[in-house]
Amino acid sequence: MIRYELAGPDLSEVRFAISPLNELTLSLRALRDPGRFPLHLPWLRTVAAAELDRETLLALTNDRLWTPDFLNPRPRNPLARLDDELEVVAATPPDRVRADLAAVHFETDPPVALSGSPRVVLRRVLTALRDYWDACFEPHWQRMRAVLEADIVHRGRTIVHAGMAAMFGDISPRVTFADDVLAIRLTTSKVDYRRTTAGVGLTLVPTLFSRNPSTPISPEEPPVIFYPARGLGTLWTTDRPRAPHALRDLIGETRSGLLTLLEAPASSTELAVRLGVTPTAVNQHLRAMRAAGLLTSARHGRSVLYLRSDLGDRLLDAVNPDAVN
Missing domain, CATH: 1.10.10.10 (Winged helix-like DNA-binding domain superfamily/Winged helix DNA-binding domain)
Structure with a gap:
């Protein structure tokens, strides 16, 4: 269970954002376990034909479908650019790369694709992700982004007509809000912490590649909730x-x-x-x-x-x- 203590009675620090990099990283879940994402099967067929460094891409998830926190940075603006987000990832300190990859693969030895110095691994990961974007995301991104933007508009209308608590409740049955505390019940008990949003705020990021809400693994990361966007069923039809x-x-x-x-x-x-x-x-x-x-x-x-x-x-x-x- 993750608990975010929201600062301020007006909840002015809550904001929405769309992140190309987070979509790219979270989509690795679908590559690893396509059966959990049946609505993406039309897209996954095109991915199967692409020339990709699949060994490296698949190494960035585990059987729980976790991904490294450094590949899911909080978007710095509501409509982030992939190039800007990749620059942030490229500047990740080596110790952070090593620690985040170890946190994902805490139950097993790291895959061979992640062997080598953190700087070498990071360059390999960035190259694999860029190739993956160019082949599998760039042709469809305008359409994907439209669904994500529509979700944010819907959430905004819910806030106006029914209030912030109703908006949080509409995200997922796993999300509850009471007494200025936002609780997110994850699919694993391995992640459990509580922290305040004071000074950093809370960012809500709709995604096309999550069946349930998720948060960073580490409590040191800025508060972010990635949640399943509405309208996914219309994406590939x-x-x-x-x-x-x-x-x-x-x-x-x-x-x-x-x-x-x-x-x-x-x-x-x-x-x-x-x-x-x-x-x-x-x-x-x-x-x-x-x-x-x-x-x-x-x-x-x-x-x-x-x-x-x-x-x-x-x-x-x-x-x-x-x-x-």
């Missing part, structure tokens, strides 16, 4: 939702599909992939629907996320009462 016939007759096939999909925030890029149409066409429809009051939009980083408005809910409810909760 292309679908054309069947809107009610009356709605399709009224506003057309594509716009009715958009209205049906946008019960949760999504970007035009994500919507284009899911509907199988071009981003340009989707943007034209989204602008027209927003102008008509059927959608709302909010900017997050470089993306604009769209969501069905109250008017859109009422329209969909009028033609299909079972479509809106």
Whole structure:
């Protein structure tokens, strides 16, 4: 059990962030045990065909699917760049590299791929991760990031409408919040500590490669919670939702599909992939629907996320009462 004592009654130090490096590192869990991540199987098939240093990559996890803390640094800004994060990792002191790898492989001897001086191992790890990113993440990152950004928008709306405690409770049944203490129940009893967030804050990082919330292994690390993002089921699928016939007759096939999909925030890029149409066409429809009051939009980083408005809910409810909760 990890307990973070949140500083300040207004919880102003709680922030969200997206980290390319953390996605890259946490995805090693899926490489090691694909059966635990069935929703990623379409992507894992492409990974299987890539030329990678799999020996080194797989050595960065253990049977518990832990990863070294130095490869999961707390993002320094809400939309971190991979190159900046890799620079932070490259500056990791040798003693820290050695200790974090030993903490992951505490039950066995370190794998052969991690043998050698910490500086040599670190260079090998960074090269393997960069090649892995270029082959398996870069082509899909825009789509992945859109799902992560949509999750953050959803959490923000929950805070506004229901409060911080409701937002924490919605992350996972393993996360509870009471008396300014945030408790995270992990899948292992090997990690157990309590620390304050005073002076450093708490960062919440949605990820596509975690079934349960996780935290750094060491209490010396800044408070971070990596938690499963909403919308993962939409990531690798292309679908054309069947809107009610009356709605399709009224506003057309594509716009009715958009209205049906946008019960949760999504970007035009994500919507284009899911509907199988071009981003340009989707943007034209989204602008027209927003102008008509059927959608709302909010900017997050470089993306604009769209969501069905109250008017859109009422329209969909009028033609299909079972479509809106």
